[in-house]
Amino acid sequence: MGKCMIIGCGGVASVAIHKCCQNSDVFEGIMIASRTKSKCDALKEKLQPTTKTVIETAQVNADNVEELIALIESYKPDVVLNLALPYQDLTIMDACLATKTHYVDTANYEPLDTAKFEYKWQWAYREKFEKAGITALLGSGFDPGVTGVFSAYAMKHEFDEINYIDILDCNGGDHGYPFATNFNPEINIREVSAKGSYIEDGKWVETEPMEIKRVYNFKGVGEKDMYLLHHEELESLALNIKGIKRIRFFMTFGQSYLTHLKCLENVGMTSIEPIMYEGKEIVPLQFLKAVLPDPASLGPRTVGKTNIGCIFRGKKDGKDKNYYLYNICDHQECYKEVGSQAISYTTGVPAMIGAMMIMTGTWKKAGVYNIEEFDPDPFMEALNKWGLPWEEDFDPVLVD
Ligand code: NDP
Numbered sequence: 001m002g003k004c005m006i007i008g009c010g011g012v013a014s015v016a017i018h019k020c021c022q023n024s025d026v027f028e029g030i031m032i033a034s035r036t037k038s039k040c041d042a043l044k045e046k047l048q049p050t051t052k053t054v055i056e057t058a059q060v061n062a063d064n065v066e067e068l069i070a071l072i073e074s075y076k077p078d079v080v081l082n083l084a085l086p087y088q089d090l091t092i093m094d095a096c097l098a099t100k101t102h103y104v105d106t107a108n109y110e111p112l113d114t115a116k117f118e119y120k121w122q123w124a125y126r127e128k129f130e131k132a133g134i135t136a137l138l139g140s141g142f143d144p145g146v147t148g149v150f151s152a153y154a155m156k157h158e159f160d161e162i163n164y165i166d167i168l169d170c171n172g173g174d175h176g177y178p179f180a181t182n183f184n185p186e187i188n189i190r191e192v193s194a195k196g197s198y199i200e201d202g203k204w205v206e207t208e209p210m211e212i213k214r215v216y217n218f219k220g221v222g223e224k225d226m227y228l229l230h231h232e233e234l235e236s237l238a239l240n241i242k243g244i245k246r247i248r249f250f251m252t253f254g255q256s257y258l259t260h261l262k263c264l265e266n267v268g269m270t271s272i273e274p275i276m277y278e279g280k281e282i283v284p285l286q287f288l289k290a291v292l293p294d295p296a297s298l299g300p301r302t303v304g305k306t307n308i309g310c311i312f313r314g315k316k317d318g319k320d321k322n323y324y325l326y327n328i329c330d331h332q333e334c335y336k337e338v339g340s341q342a343i344s345y346t347t348g349v350p351a352m353i354g355a356m357m358i359m360t361g362t363w364k365k366a367g368v369y370n371i372e373e374f375d376p377d378p379f380m381e382a383l384n385k386w387g388l389p390w391e392e393d394f395d396p397v398l399v400d
Contacts, residue, residue, distance in 0.1 A: 005072065020352050021055070089107075103135070107139070138369065219326070322396055
């Protein structure tokens, strides 16, 4: 069918690459291009004997638009799948524009110096992508990603209007370390130490970090504390889903994680303000990342399950209706299949599916779109096929 260039070769990319290689009919060729080429080569060595997908590798600095353009021009992919960090979104979008190549990512752009999660920078590319006749699919991970597809599916099949969405992200996994993050620590800590917020009646309501706590009993996991966080998909879903009055995002955290985080915050280790250390400028959060366990190393040690999904409340045929769509994923099963834990798995699988939707022309419209703006049905089908089957509950316990 075609060729895909995958930028980045970390936790999420590794899963997406495994999945592309299982799907050789669509992904005839992939190029793994990242900052550290040895990681790309190691993955190629492991996977090439197992797949018909032809794997190539390259070194690239994705902060450099010219380098990206040269690489895209030499490989001529149908789609660029950006699985580097959110800081590279705009340079990669610029390179896609210059080469008229479709673009897919899993996280919205963030400037390095402020932890701000907003789509405005990427939405500003709408007209340029439309004129170039190419698609940018934003947020094709789990959350954002599957949560948006779930919302579009609920809207299409179950509701006339959706008034309330609560996105619940539960990780019931245990890696046995007192403190570690399940994906890139810098991105993770920036996310959880930011102020919380949700949208009510069209306006953002801000909370202190971790101010709002609820307890929820998750199927497959059990009872967990969860906290209201700001999350990027709230912004696009509030615009794209009809009838939204309130939309919130909750994530579970264990007490040990929170105690360590508080302590690290109190001593200044989570700051993104550069400081001088022995004549060299360092960013405390980047230094902290260097001393924490590499998320990729958590795979073999993590046991338990994740349960991520959305509870919808709205109206169907004039009557009130509640509906919960979720996926349960087992850390050890993911590890056995692709050598990664469930957090990378639940993001890498939808990333591959998003690229597939664009490559096969199943999703085809020029411009910059969030995932819920496409027909959810083929994506929902692909989730069942490629390892993230979903379940539904028509009488869920609600979050107050
Ligand atoms: P990792 O840190 O494991 O991987 C990032 C990769 O990008 C690394 O291989 C890194 O290279 C590479 N990279 C970083 N900077 C550059 C650069 N300038 N040029 C080229 N390559 C670069 O992160 P994750 O895999 O955990 O996360 C990947 C993305 O997925 C992030 O944007 C994250 O926010 C997103 N994500 C989305 C989720 C969702 O549900 N939507 C959930 C989890 C993550 P090197 O190997 O040299 O460090």
